[in-house]
Amino acid sequence: MAEGVTVTAEQLAVLAEAIFTAKGMAREHARTVAEVLVWADLRGAPSHGVQRIPRYIEIIEADEMNLRPQMTIAKELRGAVLIDADRAPGQVSMSFAAAEAARKAKESGIGLALVRRTTHTAALGFYTRLAALQGMAALAGSASWPNMIYHGARDAGVATNPLSIAVPRGRGESMILDMATGVVALGKIVHAARSGKAIPEGWALDKDGQPTTDPKSAAFPLPLGGPKGSGLALMIECIASLITQNPLIAETLEGTAEGKKHRQNAFLIAIDIAAFGALDLFASSLERTIADLKALPRQDGIAEILMPGERGEREAVRRRRDGMAIPAATWAEIGRVAARFGVAMP
Amino acid sequence: MAEGVTVTAEQLAVLAEAIFTAKGMAREHARTVAEVLVWADLRGAPSHGVQRIPRYIEIIEADEMNLRPQMTIAKELRGAVLIDADRAPGQVSMSFAAAEAARKAKESGIGLALVRRTTHTAALGFYTRLAALQGMAALAGSASWPNMIYHGARDAGVATNPLSIAVPRGRGESMILDMATGVVALGKIVHAARSGKAIPEGWALDKDGQPTTDPKSAAFPLPLGGPKGSGLALMIECIASLITQNPLIAETLEGTAEGKKHRQNAFLIAIDIAAFGALDLFASSLERTIADLKALPRQDGIAEILMPGERGEREAVRRRRDGMAIPAATWAEIGRVAARFGVAMP
Numbered sequence: 001m002a003e004g005v006t007v008t009a010e011q012l013a014v015l016a017e018a019i020f021t022a023k024g025m026a027r028e029h030a031r032t033v034a035e036v037l038v039w040a041d042l043r044g045a046p047s048h049g050v051q052r053i054p055r056y057i058e059i060i061e062a063d064e065m066n067l068r069p070q071m072t073i074a075k076e077l078r079g080a081v082l083i084d085a086d087r088a089p090g091q092v093s094m095s096f097a098a099a100e101a102a103r104k105a106k107e108s109g110i111g112l113a114l115v116r117r118t119t120h121t122a123a124l125g126f127y128t129r130l131a132a133l134q135g136m137a138a139l140a141g142s143a144s145w146p147n148m149i150y151h152g153a154r155d156a157g158v159a160t161n162p163l164s165i166a167v168p169r170g171r172g173e174s175m176i177l178d179m180a181t182g183v184v185a186l187g188k189i190v191h192a193a194r195s196g197k198a199i200p201e202g203w204a205l206d207k208d209g210q211p212t213t214d215p216k217s218a219a220f221p222l223p224l225g226g227p228k229g230s231g232l233a234l235m236i237e238c239i240a241s242l243i244t245q246n247p248l249i250a251e252t253l254e255g256t257a258e259g260k261k262h263r264q265n266a267f268l269i270a271i272d273i274a275a276f277g278a279l280d281l282f283a284s285s286l287e288r289t290i291a292d293l294k295a296l297p298r299q300d301g302i303a304e305i306l307m308p309g310e311r312g313e314r315e316a317v318r319r320r321r322d323g324m325a326i327p328a329a330t331w332a333e334i335g336r337v338a339a340r341f342g343v344a345m346p
Numbered sequence: 347m348a349e350g351v352t353v354t355a356e357q358l359a360v361l362a363e364a365i366f367t368a369k370g371m372a373r374e375h376a377r378t379v380a381e382v383l384v385w386a387d388l389r390g391a392p393s394h395g396v397q398r399i400p401r402y403i404e405i406i407e408a409d410e411m412n413l414r415p416q417m418t419i420a421k422e423l424r425g426a427v428l429i430d431a432d433r434a435p436g437q438v439s440m441s442f443a444a445a446e447a448a449r450k451a452k453e454s455g456i457g458l459a460l461v462r463r464t465t466h467t468a469a470l471g472f473y474t475r476l477a478a479l480q481g482m483a484a485l486a487g488s489a490s491w492p493n494m495i496y497h498g499a500r501d502a503g504v505a506t507n508p509l510s511i512a513v514p515r516g517r518g519e520s521m522i523l524d525m526a527t528g529v530v531a532l533g534k535i536v537h538a539a540r541s542g543k544a545i546p547e548g549w550a551l552d553k554d555g556q557p558t559t560d561p562k563s564a565a566f567p568l569p570l571g572g573p574k575g576s577g578l579a580l581m582i583e584c585i586a587s588l589i590t591q592n593p594l595i596a597e598t599l600e601g602t603a604e605g606k607k608h609r610q611n612a613f614l615i616a617i618d619i620a621a622f623g624a625l626d627l628f629a630s631s632l633e634r635t636i637a638d639l640k641a642l643p644r645q646d647g648i649a650e651i652l653m654p655g656e657r658g659e660r661e662a663v664r665r666r667r668d669g670m671a672i673p674a675a676t677w678a679e680i681g682r683v684a685a686r687f688g689v690a691m692p
Binding site for chain 1: 421423424425426428450453454455456457458460483485496497498499500501503504511513521523525529551555570571573574575577578580581583584585588589590591593595596599600615617619621622623627628631632634635638639641642643644645648650651652653654
């Protein structure tokens with residue numbers, strides 16, 4: 001077991017659903033949470049996958065994630081809804097937000113779902129993809145408490161608030177950009193620490209706010225492109241948290257009781273492509289653009305020019321077929337949680 | 347004159363308006379173009395300022411920018427408009443787009459203006475600011491023909507398509523993020539070339555697609571954060587150009603006649619903050635967040651933590667008071683254009 005296990009996506013999803021259901025979550029919510037976590041594992045983004053299960057149990061037990069949320073539409077306008085998620089799992093509130101934004105877009109050309117008081121939104125691309133599969137161009141951002149450097153500061157000021165944009169490609173496919181506003185995903189720093197490799201300069205500062213290339217002393221990731229990344233993160237906070245009147249940065253930096261709790265806010269915008277012209281024409285123009293980009297001469301050492309999300313899609317095909325390797329440490333941690341709730345491991 | 351001249355914002359605006367009017371542009375359009383160009387000069391972004399005048403005259407004479415555009419709303423939905431700009435100056439079509447998006451947002455909570463067939467949109471932050479001054483959170487992107495490396499390629503594949511987000515700060519102020527999707531603004535490479543300084547690795551490739559630190563041989567800027575920047579640029583093309591069915595990347599990469607013409611498309615989304623909660627509360631939460639960020643401990647050598655757009659605002663106050671230095675070469679170029687149309691230089 002020291003070298004980990006290989007499991008199928010189905011086995012992982014059944015396991016995750018069983019753990020959350022045993023903990024007391026409604027089965028349909030547990031299924032949604034499991035589906036989104038496994039989707040990230042399939043695409044090669046384990047930082048947003050089942051390794052989060054123990055942390056989710058923690059935030060449930062701290063009463064920060066609500067097992068039986070009463071989500072409400074706190075405000076409804078012609079083109080927009082404000083969803084109060086009542087601390088629902090992010091996967092549940094964000095899937096609802098994607099459906100609501102698409103519903104509004106079908107009526108108005110564009111639709112907005114603002115989501116306040118949710119929890120870890122996980123892989124944002126899952127929800128923009130949900131809207132894209134309904135013929136939407138979708139744009140989402142989610143806001144979390146400070147864990148990243150604001151440009152010029154030497155302590156965390158903003159979060160690595162991700163931004164995702166997805167568009168439909170036809171035939172049930174989509175093109176998904178899903179990017180953190182940090183120069184690098186936190187997961188890459190953790191991975192470097194585990195494999196004993198140095199990280200490049202410019203990735204992170206240590207706890208004293210000094211640049212470091214030692215992943216073990218890296219405390220805060222730096223923002224993508226300096227002021228650009230931290231500016232984007234701040235603007236996502238403005239839209240997701242300040243319009244919804246649930247500020248995260250201010251509460252945490254001021255050290256209030258509220259600011260010590262796990263909380264997230266988010267927004268998802270859907271644009272109904274077919275309201276402006278034929279969806280087929282959009283899809284064919286997109287395929288043409290993709291083919292033109294893929295035919296560009298490549299830099300040395302580059303085997304293929306990839307579209308946003310394409311690497312993850314291919315990884316998902318391979319992993320769905322061959323199963324996924326879960327590291328021993330992760331598997332043992334999940335195993336301890338499963339044992340607590342009497343859930344058998346696959 | 348070799349060291350340039352110092353002029354006031356008023357003088358520059360009068361000059362720009364006079365040149366475009368003399369060329370045959372409607373006076374109100376010429377005034378808008380002049381205002382937006384000088385706004386960029388005031389904020390210390392000369393690459394989007396009056397130095398563009400000679401290029402604008404070129405694209406007018408190539409019949410790519412229309413002196414007498416008949417802008418139309420090609421499609422109107424409850425929350426959105428599709429504006430056909432008829433090759434209007436970008437300043438004119440984008441100012442209209444900001445007004446239309448805000449109008450729609452007031453009715454629906456969110457409003458979208460898609461703009462097809464416009465020309466150089468110049469400083470995108472000008473238009474998100476227009477919407478912000480109406481109480482909107484505004485988000486805009488504009489698409490141009492390929493001038494930047496797509497991640498992995500060694501020839502231009504996407505443009506440095508900028509993204510801007512602005513929010514109101516109350517008292518007629520706003521906070522404006524306005525960022526290109528390239529690792530650095532083209533203007534900085536040009537500036538390095540003029541001052542004979544090397545550029546850092548990772549900024550640009552030369553015409554053969556090889557990395558270079560010589561600004562004079564830099565042909566293509568690299569995307570911000572590799573796949574993130576080029577992915578964002580591609581997504582802006584999808585929303586601005588493919589939904590509006592006026593593809594730029596494909597036409598240019600395929601070398602069609604259309605693809606050789608100067609053309610741009612854009613989008614502007616406005617969210618009516620007051621529709622979701624009191625605007626005053628948004629503004630006070632924002633001020634609180636800004637104060638908290640500014641109070642963070644600073645990195646060595648950082649005198650102050652700045653908000654998005656803050657450096658530009660301060661520069662504008664200073665330049666409005668003291669005038670602006672225009673480099674001799676730029677002034678001489680504008681002078682030649684002015685002379686052609688019988689316009690006196692200040």
